[in-house]
Amino acid sequence: MTDIPITKKQRLNLIRNYIDRMPSLSTTVNKVLEVCDNPRTSPNALNRVIALDPVLTGQVLKLINSAYYSLPHQISSLSRAIIMLGLNTVKNLALTTAVLESLGGEKSFHSLSMEAFWIHSICVGVTAKALAALKGVPALEREEYFVAGMLHDLGKIPLNNRFVDDYSQSLALAKLEQSSLYRAEDQIMEIDHTFVGGMIAEKWKLSKTIVDSLRYHHQPEAAEEGTRLLVSLVALANMYANTLDFGSAGDNFPEERRLFVLIKEVGVDWRTLSNLSRTVTEEIEKAKIFLQLTQGG
Amino acid sequence: MSPAMRVRFWGVRGSIPCPGAETVKYGGNTPCLELRLDSGRLIIIDAGSGLRELGNHLMVHDLSKGPIQTEIFLSHTHWDHIMGLPFFTPSYIPGTRIKVFGPVSFEDQGLRDIVGGQFTYRYFPVRQTELAATIEYFDLKEDHYDLGGGLVLSTKYLNHPILCLGYRFEYQGKVFCTAYDTEPFHNVFCTDVCDPDYDEAMAVEGEMVAKEENLRVEKFFSGADLLIHDTQYTMKEYASSKTGWGHSPIEYAIAAAKRTKVKRMALFHHDPLRTDAQLDELANTYCQNPEGETEVFIAKEGMEIEI
Numbered sequence: 001m002t003d004i005p006i007t008k009k010q011r012l013n014l015i016r017n018y019i020d021r022m023p024s025l026s027t028t029v030n031k032v033l034e035v036c037d038n039p040r041t042s043p044n045a046l047n048r049v050i051a052l053d054p055v056l057t058g059q060v061l062k063l064i065n066s067a068y069y070s071l072p073h074q075i076s077s078l079s080r081a082i083i084m085l086g087l088n089t090v091k092n093l094a095l096t097t098a099v100l101e102s103l104g105g106e107k108s109f110h111s112l113s114m115e116a117f118w119i120h121s122i123c124v125g126v127t128a129k130a131l132a133a134l135k136g137v138p139a140l141e142r143e144e145y146f147v148a149g150m151l152h153d154l155g156k157i158p159l160n161n162r163f164v165d166d167y168s169q170s171l172a173l174a175k176l177e178q179s180s181l182y183r184a185e186d187q188i189m190e191i192d193h194t195f196v197g198g199m200i201a202e203k204w205k206l207s208k209t210i211v212d213s214l215r216y217h218h219q220p221e222a223a224e225e226g227t228r229l230l231v232s233l234v235a236l237a238n239m240y241a242n243t244l245d246f247g248s249a250g251d252n253f254p255e256e257r258r259l260f261v262l263i264k265e266v267g268v269d270w271r272t273l274s275n276l277s278r279t280v281t282e283e284i285e286k287a288k289i290f291l292q293l294t295q296g297g
Numbered sequence: 298m299s300p301a302m303r304v305r306f307w308g309v310r311g312s313i314p315c316p317g318a319e320t321v322k323y324g325g326n327t328p329c330l331e332l333r334l335d336s337g338r339l340i341i342i343d344a345g346s347g348l349r350e351l352g353n354h355l356m357v358h359d360l361s362k363g364p365i366q367t368e369i370f371l372s373h374t375h376w377d378h379i380m381g382l383p384f385f386t387p388s389y390i391p392g393t394r395i396k397v398f399g400p401v402s403f404e405d406q407g408l409r410d411i412v413g414g415q416f417t418y419r420y421f422p423v424r425q426t427e428l429a430a431t432i433e434y435f436d437l438k439e440d441h442y443d444l445g446g447g448l449v450l451s452t453k454y455l456n457h458p459i460l461c462l463g464y465r466f467e468y469q470g471k472v473f474c475t476a477y478d479t480e481p482f483h484n485v486f487c488t489d490v491c492d493p494d495y496d497e498a499m500a501v502e503g504e505m506v507a508k509e510e511n512l513r514v515e516k517f518f519s520g521a522d523l524l525i526h527d528t529q530y531t532m533k534e535y536a537s538s539k540t541g542w543g544h545s546p547i548e549y550a551i552a553a554a555k556r557t558k559v560k561r562m563a564l565f566h567h568d569p570l571r572t573d574a575q576l577d578e579l580a581n582t583y584c585q586n587p588e589g590e591t592e593v594f595i596a597k598e599g600m601e602i603e604i
Contacts, residue, residue: 043485044494067400067460069440070453079502083485084510086543088458089402140502 008190011163012199015191018158019200024097027118028053031291036091043087050094051078052287054121054151059097060090061147062204074207076144111168112160112250117153119247119284125150126283127237128230130276134268135229148213149234151206153249155197155214163189171250181251182218194218220262236262240273246280300603301469304523305331308347309596311478311529311544311566312377322573324598326350327377328477328566330525334468336446341369342464342475344397344412347598348381356386364392368444370437371399372477373461374411382412383421393430400452400460401436408434437462453517455479456510457543463517471604474518474559477527477566480535480545482510511553519557522604525596526550528564531579547583554591563596 006014024032028049035041035049050056057078064081065074075081082090109117128149132142160167166189174184182192197214200206206214212227213234223231239254239262241247263270308326316325327345334340339359341351355365365387372378387393399408413434416425425432439462442450451465456479463476484503487494518524528551529544536546547564554562564583567576576595584593 042487042494044487044496044499047486047496047499063402067438068454069438071439077502079486079499080506083482083503083506084454085460086456086458087485087541089460092402139498140505143498143502 011189011191014162015158015196015199016203018162019203022055022157022200024053024055024059024094025114025118027115028056028291032056032094032097036095041091043082046087046090046094047078047082048290050090051146051150052118052122052291054154055157056094056097057147058151058154058200058204058206059093060085061206061210063089063093065205065207074205076147076207076210078147079143110160110164111171112156113248116248117156120241120249121150121153121247122284122287123241123246123280124152124234124237126280127240127276128234130279131233131237131266131268132230134272135233135266137229144207144209145230145233148210148230149237151201151210152197152213152217152234152238153193154200155193155195156249158196158200159185159189159191159193174251174253178253180218180253180255181249218258220265232262232266236266236268236273240276244277246284299335301335301471302466302473302604303331303333303601304473304525304604305333305601306347306563306596306598307331307351308343308345308381309565309567309598310345310377310569311527312569314346314377314380315569319572319574322597323567323576323595325569326598327380328372329381330475332466332473334446334448338446338448339365339367340466341367343372343378344369344380344382344385345377346381346384349384349386352381352385352387356390360387360390364394365390366394368396368398370450370462370464371397371408371412372455372463372475373400373457373459374408375457375459375461375478378478379412379415383415383423388428388430388432391429395430395432396435397432398435398437400438400454400462402460408436451517453514455514456482461543463514465517465521472521472523473604474521474524475526476514476518476524476550478529478543479514479527480540480543481549482507482514483540485541515553515557518554518559521559523561523563523602524554524559525563525565526554527566529566529568547579551583551591551593554593559591561592561594561602563594563602565596567596 132145201211308329326347329347332340486503532546
C-alpha cells in the first residue's frame with residue numbers, strides 16, 4: 001500500500017471494485033470444489049456447503065435477486081434459491097466464486113484469521129437462528145436469521161483486504177482503547193465495516209433484512225421497525241460470540257451497556273443465552289467435520 | 298379479418314437435429330419459431346437448426362421488399378437453441394439488422410460472448426466482426442417489457458439446468474406463449490427422514506417452493522390463445538429416468554394448460570428418438586380434443602397457426 005494518504009472517495013472506489021470480485025473463504029473452498037465437481041452430489045450437500053460460506057451465500061442470493069425482478073419479495077433463503085435457479089446454475093456460480101481462491105487465500109486475510117472469522121460468522125448465524133426459535137419465529141423463516149448472522153461481518157473483508165496497514169492499526173487501536181472495532185475503523189479510515197456491509201448488501205441486491213443486519217448490527221435501534229427484531233437478534237448473537245470468544249472477527253470488546261439493553265429488549269436472560277453454547281459448539285463441530293477441517297485444522 | 302399474429306414452426310425437435318426416414322413427417326430441425334405480426338414485423342424465437350431454412354425463406358420472400366430486420370428471442374443458450382445462427386443467411390447481407398435477446402446465467406458474461414462466441418475460427422470460418430449484418434445483443438431477466446408497436450412481452454424463468462425464459466407476447470388482445478425447455482419444479486432436497494442427509498427445514502421449504510413456482514409458471518401462460526410447451530417425454534419416461542433433465546412429461550403439461558384455460562397448445566421439443574409413427578400414436582392418445590377443452594396438437598415443421 002502507498003504511504004500517501006488516500007481520500008474517503010478513493011477508498012470507496014477501491015471497495016466497490018473489490019466487491020465485484022470478492023472471493024469465497026478458503027476455509028470452505030476445498031469442500032465447495034469437491035461438492036460441485038461431483039455430478040452425483042446431493043442438493044442437501046450443496047445447500048450446506050454454500051450456507052457455510054458467507055461470501056458464497058451472498059453471491060447466490062445476489063444472483064437470484066438480480067434475475068427474478070418480478071418477484072414481490074426479495075429472497076433470503078438458500079433452499080428457495082437452489083430450487084428456483086436449479087442445481088447447475090448454483091454449482092457453476094459456486095465454482096466461479098471458488099476459483100477466485102487465489103485472491104482469497106488465507107494470506108489475503110492479512111490482519112484477521114480466516115478460520116477464526118469463519119467460526120465467528122457461524123456462531124452468530126447459529127445463535128441468531130436459535131434466538132429466533134426462542135422468540136417464536138416460524139421454522140420456515142428461521143433460515144433468514146442464520147443467513148443474516150452468517151453474513152453480518154462481510155464488510156470487514158474488503159476493508160481488511162484493501163487497506164492492510166490501516167486495518168491492522170484499527171485492530172490495534174480497538175485493543176488499546178478496549179473499544180468496539182467499528183469505532184476504531186471509523187477513526188482510522190473514516191469508514192467502518194457496517195457501512196461497507198451495507199454497500200455489499202445493496203450492490204448484491206440482498207433483502208432489506210440482510211442489508212439492515214449488515215449495516216445496523218452495532219446500532220440495532222437505527223433499523224426500521226420491520227427488520228428490528230432480526231437486527232437485534234443478530235446484534236445480540238454477535239455480542240454473545242464476542243463475549244464467549246467463539247472464533248474472532250477482531251472485535252474483542254463488546255459494549256457492555258448495549259449488551260444489557262439488547263438482552264432486555266430481546267427478552268432473554270443470560271442463562272438462556274449461556275445454554276445455547278452447547279448447540280453452537282455442536283453446530284461448529286458439525287460444520288468442521290462436513291468441511292473436513294478437523295484433521296490438522 | 299386478418300389474424301393479429303401468425304406462428305410458423307421451422308424446428309420442433311429437442312436436443313439435436315435428427316434428419317432421417319423416421320422424422321420426415323414432423324421434422325428433424327431443432328427449435329425455431331417465426332412470429333409475424335399483422336404489421337409485417339418479424340420476431341424469431343430460438344435459433345436452432347430450423348433457423349437456416351427460415352433464413353433461406355426470408356432471402357426469397359422478404360429481401361426484395363427491403364433490408365431484413367428481426368428480433369430473435371432465445372429461450373436459453375443451450376446449443377440446440379443457438380446452433381442455427383451461423384447459418385442464418387441474412388446475417389451475411391449488408392443492411393440486415395438483428396437484435397438478439399435472451400437470458401444469461403452470469404452477469405459478467407453477456408449474450409454477445411455466449412452466443413456470438415460461436416463465430417470464432419475454432420468453431421466456424423467466419424468471425425462475428427466479419428458479418429455484414431448489424432447484430433445487437435440484449436440480456437433479459439424475468440420482467441415485463443414494452444417492445445413498441447403495441448407488442449408487450451413478459452418473461453418467466455422456467456425449470457431447466459441453466460436459466461431459461463418462457464415468453465409471453467401480447468398483441469392486439471391476443472396472447473402467444475412459449476414454455477420450453479422446462480420441467481415441473483420439484484423438491485430437490487432429501488425427504489427421507491431416515492437418510493443421514495435429511496434436513497427438515499430444507500425438505501419442508503423445498504415442497505413449498507416447488508408448488509409455488511409451478512403455480513407461477515401456470516399463471517404466466519394462463520389464458521393464452523396459443524401455448525407452445527416442452528413435452529419431450531411421456532410421464533413414464535420422465536418418472537423412470539429423466540427427472541432433472543429439464544423437460545416436461547406430456548401428461549403434466551396438458552393438465553396444466555387445461556387448468557389455466559389455454560385455448561390451443563402445441564406439444565413441442567420432441568425427443569430426437571421419437572419417430573413419426575410414435576408421434577402419430579401420441580396424437581391419437583392426447584389430441585382427441587373434447588369440445589370446450591384446450592385444443593392440443595403436435596407441432597410439426599412447416600405448420601402455421603393463426604392467432
